[in-house]
Every structure is written in C-alpha cells, then in structure tokens.
Amino acid sequence: MVDLSVDLGFLRLKNPVLAASGTFGYGLEFKPFYDLELLGGFVVKGLYLKPREGNKPPRLVETPSGLINSIGLQGIGVEAFCREVLPELAGLNTAVIVNVCGEEEDEYARVAEYLSRHQGLAALELNISCPNVREGGRCPAQNPEATYRTVKKVKQVTSLPLITKLSPNVTDIASVALAAEEAGTEAISLINTLLAMAIDLETRKPRLGNIMGGLSGPAIKPIALRMVFQVARAVRVPVIGMGGIFTAEDALEFMMAGAAAVQVGTANFVDPDACLKIIRGLESWADKHGIKKISELSGSLRV
Numbered sequence: 155m156v157d158l159s160v161d162l163g164f165l166r167l168k169n170p171v172l173a174a175s176g177t178f179g180y181g182l183e184f185k186p187f188y189d190l191e192l193l194g195g196f197v198v199k200g201l202y203l204k205p206r207e208g209n210k211p212p213r214l215v216e217t218p219s220g221l222i223n224s225i226g227l228q229g230i231g232v233e234a235f236c237r238e239v240l241p242e243l244a245g246l247n248t249a250v251i252v253n254v255c256g257e258e259e260d261e262y263a264r265v266a267e268y269l270s271r272h273q274g275l276a277a278l279e280l281n282i283s284c285p286n287v288r289e290g291g292r293c294p295a296q297n298p299e300a301t302y303r304t305v306k307k308v309k310q311v312t313s314l315p316l317i318t319k320l321s322p323n324v325t326d327i328a329s330v331a332l333a334a335e336e337a338g339t340e341a342i343s344l345i346n347t348l349l350a351m352a353i354d355l356e357t358r359k360p361r362l363g364n365i366m367g368g369l370s371g372p373a374i375k376p377i378a379l380r381m382v383f384q385v386a387r388a389v390r391v392p393v394i395g396m397g398g399i400f401t402a403e404d405a406l407e408f409m410m411a412g413a414a415a416v417q418v419g420t421a422n423f424v425d426p427d428a429c430l431k432i433i434r435g436l437e438s439w440a441d442k443h444g445i446k447k448i449s450e451l452s453g454s455l456r457v
C-alpha cells in the first residue's frame with residue numbers, strides 16, 4: 155500500500171491531485187462521472203463579486219498539443235455561488251478551493267471576505283492574473299509590488315489559507331513568488347496560461363473573438379516544469395504545480411521538480427476521468443518503485 159496523502163501544512167490532502175480552476179466547472183458538473191471524494195481536491199471556476207458574461211466568441215481554439223482559451227472569466231459571481239452551489243459542496247470529504255478574482259485589489263478582498271463567512275472551503279486560490287481596470291489592464295501577477303499588495307490585502311480579511319496562483323507571462327517568476335510569500339501566502343500555485351494567439355488565413359482574422367487568449371495543455375508543460383522548479387527553489391511555502399499534466403508521469407515530474415501537489419486542467423476536457431487515472435497511475439508507479447509515501451518524491455530531483 156502506498157500512502158498518497160500530502161501535508162501542505164495548512165491542509166492535508168488525501169492525494170496530491172487537484173482539478174484546476176476553469177476546467178472543472180463548480181465541481182458539481184463532474185459528479186455524474188465519478189465520486190468527487192476520490193480527488194485530493196478541486197478548484198472551482200474563478201469568481202468575481204458579480205456575475206460575468208466573459209469575452210465574445212469564439213473563445214476556444216485547438217493548437218498542436220494545446221488549447222487557447224479566451225473565456226474571460228465568465229462566472230455566476232460569489233453570492234450566487236455561496237447560495238446555490240456551496241451548500242452542495244460543503245459536506246464533501248475532499249478539499250474544495252475557490253479561485254478568487256478581482257478587477258482591483260479591493261474586489262479580491264471583498265470576494266475573499268464574503269467567502270470566509272461561509273463554511274465548507276479548505277482554502278482560497280488567488281487568481282492574480284485578472285486584468286486590473288485601474289492599472290490599464292495589467293494584472294497583479296505581472297509585478298512583485300502589486301502581487302505583494304493584493305496578497306496582503308486579502309490576508310487581512312480572511313482566515314482561510316491562501317494559495318497565490320502565478321502567471322507565466324513574466325520574466326522573473328521567482329521574484330513574484332517571493333513577493334507573495336513575504337505578504338503571507340500559505341502556498342503558491344503555478345502556472346496559469348501563456349498569452350497566445352491564432353490566425354485564420356482565409357478571413358485574415360484572429361481565431362479568437364478577444365484576439366488573444368491563454369495557451370494550456372501539453373504544449374506548455376516544459377515551461378511550467380521549469381517555472382515550478384525555479385519557484386520551489388526560491389520559496390519555503392509549498393508549491394502546487396500545473397501546466398500540461400495529462401499522465402501520472404507528468405505529475406511525477408512536477409513533484410520531483412519541487413511541487414508538493416499538482417493540478418490537472420486541460421486534460422479534463424479530453425478525458426473527464428483524467429484526474430482519477432493520474433491518481434491510480436501515481437499509486438502504481440510508487441508501488442513499482444518501492445516508494446511508501448508519495449510525498450517523499452517532492453523535490454527529489456537530482457541536480
């Protein structure tokens with residue numbers, strides 16, 4: 155028997171596999187496929203204070219080994235989530251995490267504060283890749299000072315553990331991670347999508363209504379892995395790695411690079427059972443290699 159549990163300090167997961175925000179709805183959508191309690195946990199779609207319609211279509215383009223999306227953080231808003239969805243999730247024996255969004259620092263804090271008044275959440279994941287309206291659309295994740303301010307502000311209004319989710323669209327990922335750590339985040343997750351675009355030659359138009367979108371899937375895995383490695387070396391808080399994880403072997407690479415746990419995103423669109431298959435694959439790999447506790451593998455890369 156392999157012990158698949160991982161201890162993040164502020165949260166113990168029964169296994170290291172979480173479904174990633176935006177690829178798993180509000181969790182309930184996956185109930186017909188399998189028992190959600192088999193997961194280490196899941197992160198629901200990003201929530202702002204109010205409902206949002208998102209960007210104009212088309213909003214998804216397939217690329218070789220990847221997906222570009224410009225959903226634009228469509229969502230039901232935090233009030234409807236707490237009223238209509240959370241009661242159905244609150245009793246689950248798995249980590250339910252909400253992805254928190256904001257158009258400015260105050261909104262992040264208000265969403266986090268609202269969620270903190272409700273029972274049933276294991277943690278908040280701060281999506282600091284949201285365009286900030288007061289900063290000409292730049293997101294906090296693009297600069298260490300804005301990251302520090304946003305994390306600090308949210309920490310002041312919530313006692314829920316905070317996982318700060320970083321954007322890969324920066325030159326020095328470690329400096330942003332360090333800013334989040336200094337502001338008190340309990341963990342770091344990365345990476346969000348890479349800014350990308352695609353063009354239709356016949357119409358000479360962008361394939362996405364929003365012109366640009368975020369690339370995810372196997373195409374981004376080597377970049378994500380490199381960034382997880384860099385961040386895990388720089389910070390002391392636990393790191394949750396993601397970006398193109400489709401198999402247990404992919405997840406193991408992230409763990410060896412320093413991730414304590416992983417998230418699985420785009421793979422859920424290709425195979426709704428992807429997370430379960432990865433969990434089973436981790437167990438059989440560890441078993442075959444004589445590993446008793448999966449957590450032993452975190453940061454075990456030999457360099």
Ligand SMILES: Cc1cc2nc3c(=O)[nH]c(=O)nc-3n(C[C@H](O)[C@H](O)[C@H](O)COP(=O)(O)O)c2cc1C
Nearest residue numbers: 174175176200223281345346370371397398419420
């Ligand atoms: C359709 C779609 C919607 C997403 N929505 C969110 C979101 O609401 N909040 C967020 O932090 N990340 C969002 N992401 C990013 C994913 O959570 C993840 O960081 C990224 O896709 C990389 O992982 P993957 O290659 O396994 O998909 C979204 C990704 C996709 C493909």
